[in-house]
Amino acid sequence: MSLGRPRVHHRRTGSTNDEARTLALGGAPHGALVTASEQIAGRGRDGRRWAAPPGSALLCSLVLRDPPELLSLRAGVAVAEALDERARLKWPNDVLIDGRKVAGILVEARPRERWAVLGIGVNVAVELAQLPSELHASAGTLGLGRSAIEPLLGAVLSALERRLGDRVEQVLDAWRSRDALYGLTVAWSGGEGTARGVDEQGRLLVELAGAVHALDAGEVHLR
Numbered sequence: 001m002s003l004g005r006p007r008v009h010h011r012r013t014g015s016t017n018d019e020a021r022t023l024a025l026g027g028a029p030h031g032a033l034v035t036a037s038e039q040i041a042g043r044g045r046d047g048r049r050w051a052a053p054p055g056s057a058l059l060c061s062l063v064l065r066d067p068p069e070l071l072s073l074r075a076g077v078a079v080a081e082a083l084d085e086r087a088r089l090k091w092p093n094d095v096l097i098d099g100r101k102v103a104g105i106l107v108e109a110r111p112r113e114r115w116a117v118l119g120i121g122v123n124v125a126v127e128l129a130q131l132p133s134e135l136h137a138s139a140g141t142l143g144l145g146r147s148a149i150e151p152l153l154g155a156v157l158s159a160l161e162r163r164l165g166d167r168v169e170q171v172l173d174a175w176r177s178r179d180a181l182y183g184l185t186v187a188w189s190g191g192e193g194t195a196r197g198v199d200e201q202g203r204l205l206v207e208l209a210g211a212v213h214a215l216d217a218g219e220v221h222l223r
Contacts, residue, residue: 002031003062003157010034012054013042017108017119020061024115029064035153053130058122058149058156067109067116068164070171070202075105075118077174078159082152083122083142088180091195091204091220095122096180100140120156124149172198186220195220 014222018041019034035090038054052059068074073094079095080087083103088096095103102123109116121143125148131139142148163171176182181195186206193208203214 002122003161004153005031005034007033007035007107010036012036012040015039015119016059016061017106017117020063020117020119021065021108024063024110024117028063030063033060035060041102046130052121052123052126054121055146056125056127056130058120058124058152059117060121060153060156061117062160062204064116064164066114068117070168071109071116071118072105072107073175073198073202074163074166075107075120075160077171077178078163079103079105079120079122080178081163082155087178089175089178090180091198092202092217097140097142099180101138102140102142107172122152122156123134124152132167166187168200172200172202181220181222184222188215188218188220190215 008019010019013036016034016036016039018199020032023032023034036059039059055138064071076089076093076095080089083095084097088095090096093105094101104121106119109114123139126141126145128136128139128141176197177193179197182197184195185192186195191208193213196207196212199205199214201216203216204220206213206215
């Protein structure tokens with residue numbers, strides 16, 4: 001397996017994505033991995049903070065050279081497969097179990113330089129009471145012990161290795177089989193409609209007033 005070597009582990013760091021980006025700029029090879037027991041400046045999409053008590057979550061970022069298209073969707077499928085058959089995917093980058101977010105994915109790409117950093121965070125042993133109060137209604141946890149973090153990392157890397165090489169059709173089929181939003185009413189900055197899956201470019205399809213629109217960015221919320 002090419003993913004996960006070389007590996008740099010930090011007891012405490014600002015952001016594993018920032019560390020991986022520094023490695024990428026310095027010429028680190030495809031598959032270079034940064035992990036941490038604690039992040040003090042972890043982030044999700046749109047600059048949101050990613051919070052997890054020290055030693056309770058899988059926090060990792062990978063350097064990927066010549067990344068394939070639909071990288072975020074590939075990563076979502078791989079993480080879901082490594083977690084649980086109940087895991088579902090909420091477009092664009094959340095992994096849910098029983099409707100609660102247990103994992104998040106953040107892709108930061110440099111297309112012209114042909115590399116990307118893929119960040120993955122999973123609440124493995126997080127106690128929800130320790131999270132910020134604003135997350136109590138939406139966050140989830142696997143409820144496992146801290147000793148499960150390292151084996152889960154191995155499972156995620158193995159699943160991701162497979163999915164990076166899949167054809168686009170295979171990725172889309174796998175993603176659609178775990179779609180958490182299909183058929184539900186969702187709202188976004190441009191309106192409210194019914195989620196109708198994802199298209200071949202990985203965009204969310206929503207039906208509004210008889211027409212289907214494709215969203216390629218932004219957040220959606222369940223109604």
